[in-house]
Structures are given as structure tokens and as C-alpha cells.
Amino acid sequence: MLEIKGLTKKFGSKTVINDFSMTVADNEIMAIVGPSGAGKTTLLRCITGLERVNAGAFYWNGKQFDPVNPDKNDTIIGVVFQDYQLFPNLTVMGNITLAPTLVKKLGADEVEKTATALLERLGLGGKENLYPYQLSGGQKQRVAIVRALAMNPKILCYDEPTSALDPALRDEVAQIILDLKKQKMTQIVVTHDMDFAKNVADEIQQVEQIQ
Amino acid sequence: MIQYIMQILPALLAGTKMTLSIFFWTLICSIPLGAILALGLVSNFKPLVWVLNVYDWLMRGTPLLLQLIFVFYGLPVIGIIFQRYDAAMVAFILNYTAYFAEIFRGGFQSVPRGQFESARVLRLTYGQTIRKIVIPQVFKIVLPSIGNEVINLVKDSSLVYVIGLGDLLRAGNVATARDVSLVPLVLVGIIYLALTAVCTIVLKMIEKRSNVWR
Numbered sequence: 001m002l003e004i005k006g007l008t009k010k011f012g013s014k015t016v017i018n019d020f021s022m023t024v025a026d027n028e029i030m031a032i033v034g035p036s037g038a039g040k041t042t043l044l045r046c047i048t049g050l051e052r053v054n055a056g057a058f059y060w061n062g063k064q065f066d067p068v069n070p071d072k073n074d075t076i077i078g079v080v081f082q083d084y085q086l087f088p089n090l091t092v093m094g095n096i097t098l099a100p101t102l103v104k105k106l107g108a109d110e111v112e113k114t115a116t117a118l119l120e121r122l123g124l125g126g127k128e129n130l131y132p133y134q135l136s137g138g139q140k141q142r143v144a145i146v147r148a149l150a151m152n153p154k155i156l157c158y159d160e161p162t163s164a165l166d167p168a169l170r171d172e173v174a175q176i177i178l179d180l181k182k183q184k185m186t187q188i189v190v191t192h193d194m195d196f197a198k199n200v201a202d203e204i205q206q207v208e209q210i211q
Numbered sequence: 212m213i214q215y216i217m218q219i220l221p222a223l224l225a226g227t228k229m230t231l232s233i234f235f236w237t238l239i240c241s242i243p244l245g246a247i248l249a250l251g252l253v254s255n256f257k258p259l260v261w262v263l264n265v266y267d268w269l270m271r272g273t274p275l276l277l278q279l280i281f282v283f284y285g286l287p288v289i290g291i292i293f294q295r296y297d298a299a300m301v302a303f304i305l306n307y308t309a310y311f312a313e314i315f316r317g318g319f320q321s322v323p324r325g326q327f328e329s330a331r332v333l334r335l336t337y338g339q340t341i342r343k344i345v346i347p348q349v350f351k352i353v354l355p356s357i358g359n360e361v362i363n364l365v366k367d368s369s370l371v372y373v374i375g376l377g378d379l380l381r382a383g384n385v386a387t388a389r390d391v392s393l394v395p396l397v398l399v400g401i402i403y404l405a406l407t408a409v410c411t412i413v414l415k416m417i418e419k420r421s422n423v424w425r
Contacts, residue, residue: 048332070334077332085329089347089424098343099333131424151333 001025002076002155002186007056009039009046016042018210020056024155024188024203029181031201032190038209040190041082044159047188048079060154073104078153082160084144086132092119093128096147104151111150118146122176138169145176149185156180157188162196174200212394219386219395226382227402233368233378234406237303238361244304245311246349250341252316263312270309276370278302283374299371307364314356318349351421358414365406379403 002024009017016039024030034040045051047058049067058065060076067077086095096115100106119125122142132140141161148156158177162170170193177187177200191197197204248266251259270278283298293301322345330340369380383399386392 050328050331075334079329079332081325081329083325085323085325087326087329087344089344089351099335102339102343103334133425147333 001061003059003062004047005057005059007043007046008054009042009051010054015210017046017207020207022205024186026186027181027184028202029177029187029189029200031197031204032188032207033192033194033197033204034207035209036192038207040192040207041159043207044079044157044188044190048077048157075151075153076155078148078151078156080141080144080148080156080158080161082163084132084140086140086143086147088132091129091131092124092135092143095132095143096150099147100150115146115150118149119143122146137164138172141165141173142176145180149180155186155188157190159190160192161189162191162193170196215390215392215394216398219390219398222382222386223379223395223398223402226377226379227406229371229377230365230368230379230406233299233303233371234364236300237307237364237368240300240304241307241311242357244308246315246346248308248312249315249319252312253319267309267313270306271313275302275306275367276373278306279370279374295371295374295376298374299376303364303368307360310360311357314353314360315349317356318353319345321352322348351424354414354418354421358411358418361410361414362407365410366403 004020004022007017007020008015020043022030032040032043042051046053046056047067049070052068058067065071065076070076087098090098093112093115096118097108097111100111100114101108116125116128119128122145124139124142124146127135127139127143132143135143141164145156161173161177165173174196177189180187189197189200248263251263252267254260279299279302282293282302283295286293286298326344326348327340330344335343369378371378372381372384375381379399379402383395386395
């Protein structure tokens with residue numbers, strides 16, 4: 001279970017998130033929705049440690065953690081960015097295995113085996129040696145998901161997963177998210193797409209613009 | 212004619228050897244130094260950025276010829292004495308490092324911030340991010356500009372003539388003055404053309420190889 005308590009984030013004198021609290025239960029899909037500029041992405045960036053919070057605390061199963069300085073051996077949060085941010089200079093396999101081998105110091109064989117299985121599961125079998133520019137948008141997104149999963153996170157976060165996809169692919173990514181839920185993955189989805197949120201989420205958290 | 216060419220060729224080739232020696236040593240030292248300075252230029256440590264900018268401005272804002280003369284003829288006045296060859300190396304490496312640093316700085320800045328963030332959430336260290344993600348991308352971005360400088364360097368190396376080093380140009384000039392003939396200078400031109408042609412071909416090959424990803 002992920003708990004966020006009293007999170008406040010300011011940029012200069014502008015408060016973007018004020019005393020925000022939320023709980024995400026295990027194996028739950030939480031959608032964070034709200035209008036543009038309401039701080040959805042900022043909230044996600046705080047959870048993923050890309051922004052330092054001004055106040056507030058994060059707890060995983062009751063134990064406090066700092067997203068900005070995470071424990072080396074224990075990945076809590078994984079992220080799929082809106083524009084995926086695959087590494088263009090590495091193949092699909094290279095993108096996925098880079099962090100597990102460098103950060104977790106796992107053996108290359110073991111990592112590749114896991115990666116191949118994950119790719120297979122998301123319908124990317126046979127794409128191991130392609131470079132990102134050779135993939136479609138939907139495929140890139142799935143590689144980004146596999147890359148995050150390969151670090152074995154407790155929670156997988158998505159920033160606007162549907163914004164760059166056409167309607168057919170929107171359903172596809174919804175299916176992937178629901179499939180991952182079946183495999184007991186806890187997920188947080190930031191989106192402005194209310195229909196999509198209703199489709200996938202167990203719980204919807206609204207964020208409002210601070211006046 | 213052929214006989215004359217054969218007669219002056221050894222001198223020209225000896226000069227070519229000097230030209231190549233300056234060329235390679237400058238490249239081997241300046242490219243890594245330029246990359247390191249570029250990391251400083253994109254850092255958040257203001258005093259360092261300021262110092263590096265002044266260095267860049269001095270090196271790129273004054274003629275390389277002046278820098279050569281300054282190092283070899285000027286510095287001995289304050290007791291810093293270099294041998295001819297060492298003086299040339301110092302001036303060339305300092306000068307080219309500044310140019311390469313600017314090229315790499317532009318390269319580093321054109322790697323999207325999202326790439327750093329992506330690496331960060333995967334918990335790669337700064338060093339790992341630079342080595343595995345940033346440098347390969349920067350390398351590809353800067354390759355054409357580096358190529359320009361490499362070709363310039365072949366020709367710029369002829370400036371060492373002014374401090375009395377026996378490079379290719381000097382060898383040709385000596386022969387022309389002695390024999391009152393255009394042939395040595397034409398040969399010098401042909402050798403420079405051959406050198407730059409080889410550089411161009413090698414650069415094209417590297418560029419082609421780096422095009423496996425986009």
C-alpha cells in the first residue's frame with residue numbers, strides 16, 4: 001500500500017499542490033484526473049522523485065521512503081513517460097536490460113531471459129534488436145512499459161498514456177493496464193481522459209487547480 | 212621532371228610526417244579535453260562556467276597564429292620556455308580544445324532533458340547516464356561539426372611554419388625558394404588534398420556506422 005501524506009509542492013511562490021493526501025491500495029489501479037494545469041503531472045513527478053516536495057511524506061507498506069533518494073536495491077516506483085523517452089541509441093533489448101544490469105547488477109543472461117518473457121507477454125516478440133525509431137508509437141509505449149517492469153517496481157506510474165495514441169491503441173493500452181493488474185501490479189495513471197480513467201481505474205482521484 | 216620530384220619528395224614526406232604528428236596529437240588530446248570542458252560548460256557551477264567561457268573567448272577570439280607566436284616567442288620573456296614542437300602542441304591543443312568544447316556543449320544541450328529523467332527514474336547514476344546514454348547521442352550529433360574541425364586542423368597545422376618547425380608547407384617553400392620552381396608548391400597542395408580526402412572518407416565511414424540508429 002502506498003500512502004502520501006500532506007504533500008505540498010511550490011514553484012517559487014506559486015503553490016501547485018497543497019496538503020495533498022492519497023492512499024493507493026495493493027493491486028489497485030488509481031487514476032489521477034483533472035484539468036490541464038491542475039498539477040497532475042507535477043504530482044506524478046513528486047511521486048517518481050523527479051521533483052522535490054516542499055512538505056509531505058511517502059510511505060510504502062507503512063515504511064517511509066524518499067522518492068528522490070531511493071533505496072538502491074528496492075525499486076518502489078516505475079514510470080512510463082508521456083513521450084516514452086526510450087534511449088534512441090540502444091536497441092529494444094538494450095533499453096530494457098540497461099538498468100537491471102547496471103543498477104541491480106543482475107547477470108546479463110538472467111536479465112535477458114526476463115526481458116524476452118516480458119516482451120513476449122506484451123506482444124513484442126521478435127522486436128528485441130530493433131531501434132526505437134523503427135517502432136510505432138504504441139510499440140514504443142509497450143517497450144517503455146517493459147523497461148519499467150524489468151526493474152521489478154511495486155507501483156507502475158503512467159503519465160498521460162493515451163495522449164499520443166489513436167482510439168484503437170487507447171483500448172489496447174487499457175487492456176495492458178488491466179492485464180498487469182491481474183498479475184498483481186499496483187498502478188497509478190495520470191490522465192485528462194475521463195472515459196479512459198473510468199475504463200481502467202478502481203478508484204479515481206480528482207485534482208483541482210489551486211486558486 | 213620525374214627525377215626532380217623524386218629528388219624533393221623525401222623532404223616533403225619528412226614535412227608530412229611533422230604535419231601528421233601535430234594533427235594526430237592535437238586530435239588525441241583536444242577531443243577528450245573538449246568533451247570534459249563541455250561538461251563544465253553545461254554544469255550549474257557558475258564560477259566554473261564563467262572561467263571556461265573566458266577561456267573559450269580568448270582561444271576562439273584571437274588568431275591561432277598569434278597564440279603560436281605568443282607561446283614560442285612571447286612566454287620565454289617571462290621565463291617559460293618551450294621547445295619548438297612542444298610550443299606548437301601547447302598552442303594547438305589549447306586552441307582546438309576550445310573549439311571542440313563549444314561543439315560538445317551544443318551536443319550536450321541538444322540531448323532532451325527527458326532522457327536524463329528517464330535514466331534517473333531507472334536509477335542510473337550521473338556517470339552511467341553520461342556514458343551509456345548521453346555520450347553516444349552527443350557523438351552522433353557533433354560528428355559533422357567535428358569533421359569540419361578535423362579538416363581545418365590538417366590545414367591549420369601549416370601555421371607551425373612561423374615558429375620554424377619543418378612541416379609540409381615549410382619543406383615545399385624551402386624547395387621552391389632554392390630551385391625557383393612551382394613544382395614543390397603544387398606537390399604540397401596535392402599532399403594536403405590527399406590528407407583531407409582521407410579524413411573526409413574516414414569521417415563518412417564513421418558517420419555511416421553511426422546511422423544504425425536515429
